[in-house]
Amino acid sequence: MSEKTYTPLPPASPVHQEDPRAKITNAEQAMYDEVLKHFSDENYELPGAEKGLLTDDEKFWLSRECLLRYLRASKWKTAAAIQRLEATLTWRRDFGLYDKVNAPHVEPEAVTGKEILFGYDVVGRPAFYMIPSRQNTTEATRQIEFAVWMLERGVDVMEPGVETLSILINFADKAKNPSLSTARTVLNILQDHYPERLGNAIVINVPFLVNAFFKIIMPFVDPVTREKVKFNPDVVKDGIFAPEMLMSQWWGGNQNFEYVHEKYWPVLVKTCDERHNRWKDSWKKLGGIVGVSEWEYKRLEKNEEIESSEEDKTSEKVEVPEHKELIVPLVPLITKESLLVTDSTAEPIPEMKKDDTKPSVPLIPLLAKEDTPAPTSNTDVKGGAAHPSAVVATPAGAAVDSTADAGASSGCGAGGDGGGGD
Template sequence: MEKDSVNKVYTPFPIPPAPADLRPPPPLEGKHEEQRLQVLAHFQKEDYALPDVEKDPSLMEAEKFWLTNDCILRYLRATKWDTQGAIKRLEDTLRWRREFGFHGLITPEHVEPEGMTGKEICFGSDTGRRPALYMFPSRQNTDESIRQVHYATFMLERTIDLAGPGVENVALFINYGEKSNYKSPSLSMSRNVLNILQTHYPERLGRAYIINIPWLLNAFFKVIMPLVDPVTRDKVRFNPKVVEEGLVDADKLMSAGGWGGSVEFEYVHEKYWPAFIELCKTTREEQMARWRALGGHIGIDEWSIKGGVTPKEPEAEVATQAAENPA
């Protein structure tokens, strides 16, 4: 994290460490475990081929890495434990990720023109250790295009990469307070992004905090929010006092824009972007290395991929100490 002589911050925070007593999620039991195993077995078949794909239907390494145990569970929960429904949605997302450009087109170089003004910034976390993605619509710097959607998904993917052990979702901080000639996105663009988030990123939104909403956009949200599923709608907070309500620690929150944080962050693209991309690249490489060391197959726990350490139980700790210090 880079600071200057007046203590301004220009680069993102590293991943917050997991509490020492944090434990991995407990294993499933009963019917839900059977359903998880059914979905896992479907994708682990030796002759598995992604349906409706003519070219290279076998899963790529990046797709196997994406198909974690936790990913399967997110889709099972999103389909209310409908095994075939979860399989279909997973396969729909795998095809969409190929067609949308995640395996070649959507690179840092491709989306960087969209990020020149800092309209989306990954920085800090909330009290749930969810990495925070700030959005400043007033900093819109390009005409409406598919690249804007590419950039939005790229930033979401990178923010997810920075979620530490035991964290599956992100926190969005959306601030409409800055004045500009910003033009609201079209309803069709908003619906497209909303559809992508709800269809291909189930259970990835932890919280969305939205402040300084002008009356025109307030009316716009009244049109959009009924299209959002009830579970997601409950995660959206309008004009919250995030520090006073204990949602975010002040020392992990930007001071600009009325959020109430204490961090003097300034967006300078030449400082932030390279540091952000390098942090994400290093984190991704470390996670991929752990995944390969664990066998490089479908269904590995994200806790292990992210470097989570399972604390020893008190009995095991006593036994270990006794073995190391015999009488």
Template sequence: MFLPIPPPAQPAVPTAHPELTETQVKMQQDVLQHFENPEYIPTDSEKPLMDVEKMWLSYECILRYLRASKWKVDAAIHRLEETLKWRRSYGIYDALTADLVEPEAVTGKQILLGYDTNGRPGLYLLPSRQNTTESTRQVQFTVWMLERTIDLMPPGVESLDLLINYADKAKNPSFSTARAVLSILQDHYPERLGLALILNVPFLLNAFFKLITPFVDPVTRNKMKFNPQVIQDKIFSEEQVMKEWWGGACNFAYEHDKYWPALISLCEERTKTWTATWHKMGGKVGLKESDYKTGKPDGGEATEAVPTTHSEPLES
């Protein structure tokens, strides 16, 4: 089986969060109690939580929203409710399909490949391969790829790396499109960005970044690194990053007919396995992602509960 995102030879060690204080534990429990109430129904809806939404409302998810809300319980609950509402209206569980966004994928302008030294999956953005005009579907494709990146996060990993290359006459997204994506990321994917690694920023794009900087929260801004040396800086190991531009050892050539179905299959297989484990562990709000991904309560050292078929990426 062709794997579009081969696993690391050695398991990476995720960056650990500080141990929770007693007050923070109480805050997490308060948020959990709000959503695990059997009578809870999302805002502006008559439909109770679906299983996929209960699984999304994990222990780690609640903490991500609490951290993003500066440990304010009411604010975290509000943000979670807004995201539940948005995920339904945006079609995350039904309308946002691989078939819908595939026309955006054929040139390989967004590619999932490799893991950094902290186990974060890498999502490459290659604006020079833009193949469509500005449209709602471009934003939908970015959201779809974000969801697939999350599907491929190993146990203990909650964030991703963006590897953006503006070489080869890359087309800069419009201000409105950039703001739309930033808004979705900040409002509905808090604590998900590990690093944004950006190469070959031309003068005009530098001005563009300055223009959108006020709309980027300070925490996200500090995660942006321009023209990094990802191997020398020990962000990625050589075998986990592309050779071209990034200096890795991976000679990857995008072939849509092979990559696309393999990516879909891998993500579906993982989510199916993890969902089955989540059900066996009680299938309720607040279960730990690390538990259902390892198949062992409290994480432990169990083998990751996903298929273990390995193969090499396509060679150029």
């Protein structure tokens, strides 16, 4: 058994290298454009709302992927999609998602660990565990608010290209039967206001009463959603989860997770707040308007890091060995010592006679090959410009800097979720 884990697993590595929703048909694009135009109108006001103008939070929520989710859920009928979007915008305000329903408000519901975000499935969907036997309150309203708050946090921890959740419900351990009316309310909220957000609903250890409940309501559930509900699967053998991303207790994974509220809760809240705020800041950088892609704003920070790295490499100063000025006089002075022969076995240098017209030794000694200065080359310098410190020797031995006033220049290189429908 591995060491105990008390905090949420860090976000999974991105599973999508390209935007899975980037390509839509021309007809779908036209429908999307119609919905986008409706909500992008600067004079748009939410019907029936006291404060009709959209807030930044609402514009942020109305991403490209959000509009496409509602269009798919509405069978690509633009009027129906607009109506559903406006119904959800109204519901989100009335429910209090932007003010009342926050971490301190729902925390009393969280202390027993009856709902947990922990790990990701094999396609990067956050895993949302629900354990009804840990029910610790009787107030249905706040129980529902807590479930919705956790759904929202599940959205916060979705990586780029991921739009759906895996919900794992375990009815093990005897306890008071959950309120069926509360369960139905949560299901309705999920269908009406979180379309295309359910990847899988995995249910194990179903008691008789709950099984009867499912048999009653399933015929009324959307067929696409109904196909995603699985009873008593082996999530590892069926390839839904990798063991290292799954709780060992009840589910057969490798993670020895134990819920300790004081350890888990602060980390969850901080992680989700930081990711939400970071992505909202990126959204603002991209214009802060309706229709900005989740794929783009979630990847902006990474793209900026890549661009910055490329710029650093491009603008990095090229290290060139220091160029030492080497002036070679055309006629070096010859000293007596320069003509000395150190090899005692060599023949002595004959003395010049008065009538000799030429000395027996050349006046200008030859430079050995290794003493010959190598020509200055700039073939290893990017850009191909002449080395700024090149020096030319004049016959008189005076050095002239050929590029004394020249400047150096450098170039810089230039420098966006997927799931099934409900």
